Every structure is written in structure tokens, then in C-alpha cells.
Amino acid sequence: MIFRKKTVLLPALLLLAAGAAQAQQASLEGWALMPANTFSPGPTSGQFASGAGGNPLPLAGLQPVQGFSGVLPGAVAGSYRFMTDNGFGTQANSADALLRVYGITPDFRTATGGSGTVSAADYATGAALPGFSAQSRITLADPDRKLGFTIQADYTNYYNKATNPLVDASIRSGRLLTGADLDVESMRRDKNGNMWFGDEFGPFLVKTDATGKVLRSEISLAGVQAPQNPYLGGNSPTLNSSNGFEGMAINAAGDRLYTLLEGTVAGDAAKTLRINAFDVNTESYLPGNWRYKLDANGTNIGDMTAINDHEFLVIERNGATATSGGTPFKKVFRIDLNETDAEGNVGKHEVVDLMNIADPNDLNGDGKTSFTFPFVTIENVLLLDANTLLVVNDNNYPGTGGRDLNSDNTEFLKIHLDTALAVPEPASVAMLMAGLGLVGWRARRRKA
Numbered sequence: 001m002i003f004r005k006k007t008v009l010l011p012a013l014l015l016l017a018a019g020a021a022q023a024q025q026a027s028l029e030g031w032a033l034m035p036a037n038t039f040s041p042g043p044t045s046g047q048f049a050s051g052a053g054g055n056p057l058p059l060a061g062l063q064p065v066q067g068f069s070g071v072l073p074g075a076v077a078g079s080y081r082f083m084t085d086n087g088f089g090t091q092a093n094s095a096d097a098l099l100r101v102y103g104i105t106p107d108f109r110t111a112t113g114g115s116g117t118v119s120a121a122d123y124a125t126g127a128a129l130p131g132f133s134a135q136s137r138i139t140l141a142d143p144d145r146k147l148g149f150t151i152q153a154d155y156t157n158y159y160n161k162a163t164n165p166l167v168d169a170s171i172r173s174g175r176l177l178t179g180a181d182l183d184v185e186s187m188r189r190d191k192n193g194n195m196w197f198g199d200e201f202g203p204f205l206v207k208t209d210a211t212g213k214v215l216r217s218e219i220s221l222a223g224v225q226a227p228q229n230p231y232l233g234g235n236s237p238t239l240n241s242s243n244g245f246e247g248m249a250i251n252a253a254g255d256r257l258y259t260l261l262e263g264t265v266a267g268d269a270a271k272t273l274r275i276n277a278f279d280v281n282t283e284s285y286l287p288g289n290w291r292y293k294l295d296a297n298g299t300n301i302g303d304m305t306a307i308n309d310h311e312f313l314v315i316e317r318n319g320a321t322a323t324s325g326g327t328p329f330k331k332v333f334r335i336d337l338n339e340t341d342a343e344g345n346v347g348k349h350e351v352v353d354l355m356n357i358a359d360p361n362d363l364n365g366d367g368k369t370s371f372t373f374p375f376v377t378i379e380n381v382l383l384l385d386a387n388t389l390l391v392v393n394d395n396n397y398p399g400t401g402g403r404d405l406n407s408d409n410t411e412f413l414k415i416h417l418d419t420a421l422a423v424p425e426p427a428s429v430a431m432l433m434a435g436l437g438l439v440g441w442r443a444r445r446r447k448a
Helices: 012-021 169-174 427-439
Strands: 024-034 039-041 062-064 068-073 082-086 100-107 117-122 138-139 184-189 195-199 204-208 248-250 256-260 272-279 290-293 300-306 309-318 330-340 347-351 378-385 386-392 410-417
Touching: 024 100, 024 300, 024 347, 068 386, 195 248, 248 309, 256 300, 290 330, 290 347, 309 378, 347 386, 347 410
Parallel strands: 024 117, 068 184, 068 378, 248 300, 300 378
Antiparallel strands: 024 410, 039 062, 068 082, 082 100, 100 117, 100 138, 184 195, 195 204, 248 256, 256 272, 272 290, 300 309, 309 330, 330 347, 378 386, 386 410
């Protein structure tokens, strides 16, 4: 069933025309770069993956800080919390890659100054740190065995194969979660200060406390199963690999999640992606869904974040880069759940063409006054205010080819919009943040 409650039905062609008409000029207000080779202490990683871009694997006693696939505001203004996804790209090569969220502070290069560098921040306070350490992160873990399936921490050897290295002692003792257990691609914080992670292997929703400790069993979406789903049995999957909850937003009240699949469910119209609403209070999905229709040039979405209770920003892309051939398609759209066509596709309006951003001050130093963002995956968007977006790529460490054949760096963009978005009144946001501030997570904090 397609959800159409309280919607205005519009012809599909009218929705497309409205999107084209409302596209606006965007300019680069700030730019910063994190080098690809940015690491944090942890179990040796990359033992089952291949190096690239001149960066050999494995990484002895280290975890790559990147790539990022979700972002939230940090403890103080100017700091952010970035989530790493499953590690080295697949379930089969990421058993030693930990699922973490890092505190990070970019020093944006702007027209008036700034270094364009990125540094670690204390996860709890936002204070500057000299490097990435236990203070700068949380690590997802299931110490109380809430998840219903076997994880790497349950094995003696990685992937339960005697010929593989031993599972790191810290993973086993802390029951730390890895990229072979979950492929987390989105995260949100609810009104109670708990965290929700959108996974692609199930796809599942995973609930944790503020320290990253799993609080309950994983939550499935009825009728939707990826090939990696541990409960698939002999059934056929209804979703392709890496097509799970790439996007997930939350309303201003913090009690309703909106999940957006990256791929089309079997039986749905081609190039349409399901949007489902999830009630945080009852921990259950609401009936029905909406559909997001990909552009003719688009193949995947990268992230979704709320503007208000019915409008959202969505990153859409294709797989082309500056080095791969083809034409990179990388855009941010505004969608409106109160606008749907007869097929249930939501209203869609272009906000930013990430391949054509004005850069009059040449903030990235490439000698051009037009900025392009041609990375294969761009998976982070955060609304800073009505006229400003934070957009960051996922560098798929040690992946290459975004701008050149070296391992891709992570670039942080602060983008100015000429036309303001309809964000909630500041008082509403202040009330939400005040509620979250009551959560005394530091006393329960894990170190991993």
C-alpha cells in the first residue's frame, strides 16, 4: 500500500517541472579536507581487503577514520559527529573494521580565512584533540547480546574459519560490532538521546544508547530482505546488495523516523525507492509508504535529512567520477511528502547541483571559480541553517578515482543557498535540544 494521507495529488510532469523551476544558485562558503590516510588506534584492520592508491593493507593496530556515511551535530557549534560505514566495502572484507562514530571539527577555508584542515574533537564536549583517540569516538557494541544473529565477536577466528587470524581480543571481550555484522549507512538521535542506525545487510534498524550499546533486537521492514539478511533461509531476496537504509531522517520532535531505501524493492515500479515512517515510541513502522523516483540520470541516493515535518533533503547520484568516464550526476533535492503524483511518488525539487557550485574565491585552490564534487559516493548532508548545508563525501577508503587515481580524500563543503529552506521555528529546535541535553550519557560511556 502506498501512503497518501494528507497529500496533494499532482501530475508527474508538473512535479518535474516544478523541480526544474525552483532550482537555485548555490555557492561554496567553506571547504576543508581530511587526508585519506587518517587513522585511529584499534584492532588491526584490512586483513581481508586490498590496498589501493598506494596505500597497502592491512593497517597494523589501526582503523581508518573514514569513510563517512552519516552526520549529526556535535557537542558544540562547529563540531560534528560522523559515522563510519561497514569498513572496506563488503561483508566479506570488513570483519576487522569497527563501526564507530567520531567527533570532528573542520576549520573551513572561507573568503576571510581558515586553514581548510580537519581535526579530532572530544566526542562528549567538542573540545579540540591532538589526534583521534578513545576520547574522540564511540564504538557500536552488543555486550548484552540483544541482536538475534551471530556476530564476529562470537567467533574464535574471523568469519569462523580456522585458517583466518584470531578475532581481536577487544572485539571478543567488548562484543564490538564490525562491518561484517552490520553495514550502517544512516544514523539519527531520538528525543530520548538514543541512537538509531539504518543498516543495509538486513536491512535493519538498530537502536543503541548514546554510547553505542545495542538496546534491543534488530528491527526488520516487512517484505524487504537483502541477500545478506541472516534470516533469509531459502527465500529469494527482495532487495539487491547495498540497497538498504542509505537515508534516514527524523522529525523535529524526535519521535518519528523516515527511512529511505537505496534500491528498488522487487515488484515496485522501476527506479522508485520506498520511504517508510517509523514510530519511535512504539518502535514499529506505520502503515503504508511513499515513493522517491530517481532522476533519469540517477542510480542511487546517498543521504536524507529533514527540513521540517514533511520536507526533506535527499542526495542523489550516479557512479561516474572525474576519472571513470561518463557524466557525474550528483545533486541535492528537496522532497515534500505532502505532494505526490497518482503513483505515490513524492514531489521533488532540485536544490543544489554538486557538479556546478559557484566558487568565486577558489576555496579548494584548484584555480577555478566553479566547484565540482565528482566522488562516486556522497553520503552526508546536514542542514546548518535555512541557507546553509554541510555536504561531505564517503571516500570508501582506500578507494580511488574521485578526483584522481590516488586514494580519495574526504572533503567537507559548506554550501550557501540563495533561497532559504522552510526550517522549523528556532523555539521548536531549542526545545528538542534541551530535552536531549538531559541525557547523561557520559556516565555510561564505553571506551573502545
